Each structure stands twice: as C-alpha cells, then as structure tokens.
Amino acid sequence: MKKQEAKSPSDRVDCDELLARLGGWFRARVLLCAALAAVQVGLLHTTYIFLAADVPYRCVVPECEAHNSTDFSAAWTVAALPEHGRAHRCSRRVPLDPTLPCEANSAFSEDVVACDQWLYASANTIVTEFNLACQEWKRTLVGTIHNIGMLVSLPILGYVSDRWGRKTALILSCVLVGAIGSLKAFSVSYEMYVIVEFLETVAGASAFPAAFIMTIELLGQEKRVLTTAFLGIMLVIGGLSFALLAKTFQYWRTFILVVYPPSLLFLLYIYFLPESIRWLLSKGRKEDALEIITKAAKMNDVTLSEETIKQLQEAKVPVEKKEEEAGLWIQVFRSPIIMRRLAICSWWWITCTFVFYGLAINSVSLAGDKYTNYMLVVSVEVIAVVTNALVLDRIGRKRTLLIAYIVCGISCVAIAFVPPTMSWLATLLYLVGKIAITQAFSGVYMYTSELFPTHARHSLLGFCSMVGRLGSIVAPQMPLLAIYVDWLPSVLFGSTALVAGALMLTTPETLNTRLPDTIQEAEELANQHKKPENLEMKVC
Structure with missing residues (x-):
C-alpha cells in the first residue's frame, strides 16, 4: 500500500516537510553522488603536497x-x-x-x-624533473598558484551555480578538474606545469561547495549536520586514497595518469543527479521542480495529493522586493547586517584555509615516512567530523565553532613554547590543533550556508571561500618562513584562530532555524532563534 502524503494546512508547500517525505532511494542517490564528488575533492585538491614535494x-x-x-x-x-x-x-x-x-x-x-x-x-617529483634544486620558492609556489586558482574559481562557479544550477556547477567542476589536470602529466617545463595547475584549480575548486549546497538543499533541515559529517568523512576517505595512491605510484607523471582521468565519469551525473528543488523554485521553474518531485515520489512509493501538486504549481517565488530590478550585490550592499556577516565569515574562511592547509603541508616534514604522516594527519579529521555530528545539533553552531577555534589557537601557540626534548608533546599539540581546525572548517561550511539566503547562497558562500583562499595562498610559504624563524608559523596559525573565535560571538545562532530564502529572512535569523514559537511556516 502506498503511503498517503499529509496535506499542508498552508496554501503553499513546506519545502523541508516535503523533502523529508521524499526520502528513501531519492535521498540515497543524492548522497551517493555528493559522496563521490567529495572523495574526488579529497583525492585531488592537495596533490601538490607530494607531486611538488622536496627531495634530498x-x-x-x-x-x-x-x-x-x-x-x-x-x-x-x-x-x-x-x-x-x-x-x-x-x-x-x-x-x-x-x-x-x-x-x-x-x-x-x-x-x-x-x-x-x-x-x-629520487626522480619522483617535479623538483627533479625540472631541476628545481636551490630554488625552494619555485617548489612552494606550486601550492600558492594552486590556491590562487581557487580564489579565481569560486566566484565564477558560484555565479554558475546560482545562475544555471547546482547540478551544472558540480558537473563542470568534477569533469574539468580531471580533463585539465591530466594535462600536467605531459608538462615539458616548470612553467607549463604551473599554468596547468592554475587552470585545473580554476576549473575544479568549486566541486565541494556545489556538492555541499546541493545536498543540504535537497535533504532538508533535519539532515544538515549529518550531511556535513557524511561529506567530511568522504573527504577523509579521499585524502587517505590520495596518500595510498601517491605511495603506490610515486613517479608524478604516473600518479597523474592514474588518478585524474576517472573524473571524466562524472559526466554521467547529467542523467543520475537531480537539480536542487529549492533552487528551481527560487528561479520560478516550478514545472521542473514538480517533475523531480513526482519522480522522487514514485521512486519512494509516496503519493502526491492533488492539493500538493496544485500548491507546487501555484507556489510563489520567494524574491526580495524589486529583486528583478536590483542585482544580487546591490541587495547585499544595501544590507549592513549581511555585509558585516560577509566580512566576518570571510575571516573565518581565511583562518580555516590558512591553518588547515598549513598544518597539512607541514605534516610531510615530520619525522618518519611522509605518506604515513599525511595519512595520520588526515585520519584524525574523522574525530573532528564525528564530534561535529554529535554536538552541532545539541550545543549549537556558535558554541561548537567557538570552542574549536579557541582550542586550535591555544594548541598552535603552545607549540612554540615546547622544548626540543619534548617532541612528542609538540606532535600531540599539532594533532589537537589539526582536529580542532578540521572541526571548524567542517562546521563553517554549514554555518555559512545557513546565514545567507537561497537565491544568493552559493555566490556568498563562494565569495567567503574565495577570500578565504588568501589563507591557503600564504600557507605553502610557511616552510620557507620556518627556515628563518622556526616557531613563527605555529604562532601565526594560533593567532588567526583566536581572532576567529572572538568574531564568532558577533553572529546569530542558526540551530533549529530553517534555511532563509530571502535577504530579509537572513537578517531576521537572530530573532528566529530567540523566539522559535513565533516562526511562520517556511515555504518554498
């Protein structure tokens, strides 16, 4: 017997309630597609750590x-x-x-x-291939160029996502990173290699934001935290796969030809991945949204009532007043609350990328096998992801991220005061800092997406992530700085984290609030959290 869908008392459709009922195989398919994209990101987003690694x-x-x-x-x-x-x-x-x-x-x-x-x-990295001895700046520049490509990519693909859809942005990112990245294997000079590295990153840097936003918009409010944790674990699996494959195929050209070409299979997402229903409705594409909902209902043995179908067909598009005349950024500039929130979120992202990638890059310099060290540093990220899954819905987004930033800051600063004879303590503090910044990085994705409205969510998230890449651009240069002042990088990591923690006190809690669809709703998030009983039913 088919399950009969409950009728909404509203004259419009509650997105979260509808998406919750359209679970089962529909939800599993979306999660699988997002998971594979996250694994690809974990596998390919820091290849320069080994491909441009130093060699004796x-x-x-x-x-x-x-x-x-x-x-x-x-x-x-x-x-x-x-x-x-x-x-x-x-x-x-x-x-x-x-x-x-x-x-x-x-x-x-x-x-x-x-x-x-x-x-x-050895001849395993580009240092040997392009004779980069005594040119340490050229080696570390590869990581900086990679992250400059991210800075360029995120606003472009963010615009593509908000203009042409989450699905389009995800497919473009996943496919192009494989196609362009494969060309690195045929580089005949250092200059050609860094150019292709830049283009690869421009093409593929937005895969994870697109997968994340599509997933939380399709799966509804009650699944945001679990979705974030799930995608975080997929990133860890990708990172572990990266280290294992790099250890197996140590020659850089062979590694590239093994791991990059399979990304072309993401073209199949054209047929398997549905578009975000929220995005379709925010663009007034009610027929396309209804088609996806109907297929999902059939897949999960849910019968859509005639009233629900009528509500979908007549649903009002949640747009700002005069939105058609005013551009996105004009609306943002007119909102002091959103502007202030955008600046604060940008600093959080700068901190996350600076500390996260800085600690990851430095991991290969620890004593022991560099591949094992990298896998250890990536593995402890699971602790952060699981912790987020347990606490984000209990103590809230703000308190969780505040604690993560403070713990990271204290741990990193403390490393500078550890005597050389207690290297074990320095390693322990290093891992604690890595766990904490991973927890912050994982949580800030969700928290940032909850602070901005649907029609601009990817663009504003992309802007924060773009500005945040300033941190990851600087991070690859920290090994150079450590040559002259070995304790300074850890102090810089810790200081930025402590500032980020202080800024966390200035934004609203988003626990138990629905995703805002308009700038006005985003501005009122603080009131929504304080007085949940006064919330009106959120509709598509």
Whole structure:
C-alpha cells in the first residue's frame, strides 16, 4: 500500500516537510553522488603536497664524480659538502688535487663555490624533473598558484551555480578538474606545469561547495549536520586514497595518469543527479521542480495529493522586493547586517584555509615516512567530523565553532613554547590543533550556508571561500618562513584562530532555524532563534 502524503494546512508547500517525505532511494542517490564528488575533492585538491614535494639532493662535484661511480652519499661528500641541511645545499668545495680520486680523507679547498649541477636522491617529483634544486620558492609556489586558482574559481562557479544550477556547477567542476589536470602529466617545463595547475584549480575548486549546497538543499533541515559529517568523512576517505595512491605510484607523471582521468565519469551525473528543488523554485521553474518531485515520489512509493501538486504549481517565488530590478550585490550592499556577516565569515574562511592547509603541508616534514604522516594527519579529521555530528545539533553552531577555534589557537601557540626534548608533546599539540581546525572548517561550511539566503547562497558562500583562499595562498610559504624563524608559523596559525573565535560571538545562532530564502529572512535569523514559537511556516 502506498503511503498517503499529509496535506499542508498552508496554501503553499513546506519545502523541508516535503523533502523529508521524499526520502528513501531519492535521498540515497543524492548522497551517493555528493559522496563521490567529495572523495574526488579529497583525492585531488592537495596533490601538490607530494607531486611538488622536496627531495634530498646535493651538489655535483665534477672533479670527484669523474673518478667514482655516482654515489649520493659517498664518503668524500662530508668534506666536499660541509654545509648540510635544507638551507645549505647550494655550494661545494673543490679538491686540492683534482687528478686524484676523491676519498674520505681527501683534502679540499677552503674556498666555497656555487653549485651549477645537482644529484637527486629520487626522480619522483617535479623538483627533479625540472631541476628545481636551490630554488625552494619555485617548489612552494606550486601550492600558492594552486590556491590562487581557487580564489579565481569560486566566484565564477558560484555565479554558475546560482545562475544555471547546482547540478551544472558540480558537473563542470568534477569533469574539468580531471580533463585539465591530466594535462600536467605531459608538462615539458616548470612553467607549463604551473599554468596547468592554475587552470585545473580554476576549473575544479568549486566541486565541494556545489556538492555541499546541493545536498543540504535537497535533504532538508533535519539532515544538515549529518550531511556535513557524511561529506567530511568522504573527504577523509579521499585524502587517505590520495596518500595510498601517491605511495603506490610515486613517479608524478604516473600518479597523474592514474588518478585524474576517472573524473571524466562524472559526466554521467547529467542523467543520475537531480537539480536542487529549492533552487528551481527560487528561479520560478516550478514545472521542473514538480517533475523531480513526482519522480522522487514514485521512486519512494509516496503519493502526491492533488492539493500538493496544485500548491507546487501555484507556489510563489520567494524574491526580495524589486529583486528583478536590483542585482544580487546591490541587495547585499544595501544590507549592513549581511555585509558585516560577509566580512566576518570571510575571516573565518581565511583562518580555516590558512591553518588547515598549513598544518597539512607541514605534516610531510615530520619525522618518519611522509605518506604515513599525511595519512595520520588526515585520519584524525574523522574525530573532528564525528564530534561535529554529535554536538552541532545539541550545543549549537556558535558554541561548537567557538570552542574549536579557541582550542586550535591555544594548541598552535603552545607549540612554540615546547622544548626540543619534548617532541612528542609538540606532535600531540599539532594533532589537537589539526582536529580542532578540521572541526571548524567542517562546521563553517554549514554555518555559512545557513546565514545567507537561497537565491544568493552559493555566490556568498563562494565569495567567503574565495577570500578565504588568501589563507591557503600564504600557507605553502610557511616552510620557507620556518627556515628563518622556526616557531613563527605555529604562532601565526594560533593567532588567526583566536581572532576567529572572538568574531564568532558577533553572529546569530542558526540551530533549529530553517534555511532563509530571502535577504530579509537572513537578517531576521537572530530573532528566529530567540523566539522559535513565533516562526511562520517556511515555504518554498
């Protein structure tokens, strides 16, 4: 027997109630599509960490190499290359008698000359391929270029999402990142590599925001926290897959050709992924929304009443007054509340990207196998995701994120005061900071999306994320800074997190509030949370 849908007492349709009834296989299909997109993001969004990783190298000493088979750690290198370490690999000494074979006890000149050739311990990364020895800035620039591409991408794809649909933005991002990213394997120069890296990121940086927004808009209010946790775990799975595949296919060209081309399969989403019903109704496309709802009802054995169908057909589009005449950003500029909220959200995003990616990049510099270290740092993110799932709907968004930022800030600042003899404590604080910033990053996606209206949600979320990329642009340069002042990066990470925590006190709680569809509704969020009994029924 088919389940009969309850009739709404309103003359319009309650989106959250309707979406809750259209669960089952319809919801599972949306979640599966979003999950695969999140795994792809976790797999591909930080490939530069290994593809442009540092490798051990030393100067070539022609007078010695001529008499010996090339040996990276030959005994004579101690005397010929007395200055060891990351900052001292660019000079060498000349043997006093170049006619004799170089030995451990050979005499070398005290004069130091600049290296013009280098010997690399492995050929797995672009450092060897493009001879980037003693050009550390070029290596770290790859990560910065990657994040500049994100900064460019997010407003573009945000506009695409709000203008042409969440589905269109998601498919474009997922497919183009695979198509363009594959071209990196055929790079013939460093310049070509960074150009393709930039274009790849411009094309694919918006995959996760599109998947996240589509999911929370399709699944309704009661599933926001679980959706965020679910997608966060998918990101972790993608990150673990990235490390495992990078360890298996260590040569960078092989790795690219293995992991990027499968992204072209996301073209199948044209047939399998439905568009956001909220977005369709916000654009006045009631027929398209009704078609998706009808198919979902049939899939889940739910009968739509004639009254519900009529309500959908006659549903009013929730638009701002004179919205057709006023552009999106004009409306935003006219709202001091939204402008202030936009600035605060942007700082949260700067903090999240700066600290999150900074800690991830530094993880490969910890003692031990770099692939294992990366997997450890990614794995602890599950703790943050599960914690969010347990507390966001209990103690609220604000309190959860406030605690996360404060714990991250204190942990990172404390690292600077840990003595070298207690490296275990520094590692523990490092992991606590990583867990806390992951919790903040996971929660800020949902919290930001709940603070802005439907018709501008992706554009404003994209703007915050775009500005936030300033943090991820700076993060890859932290290893360079650590060469000169080793404690400064952790203090910078902690300080930005503490400021973000303070700003969390200035925005409204969104627990138990419905997604706002208009700027006016977004402005009134604080009143909605304070007086839930006065809320009018939220309708599509």
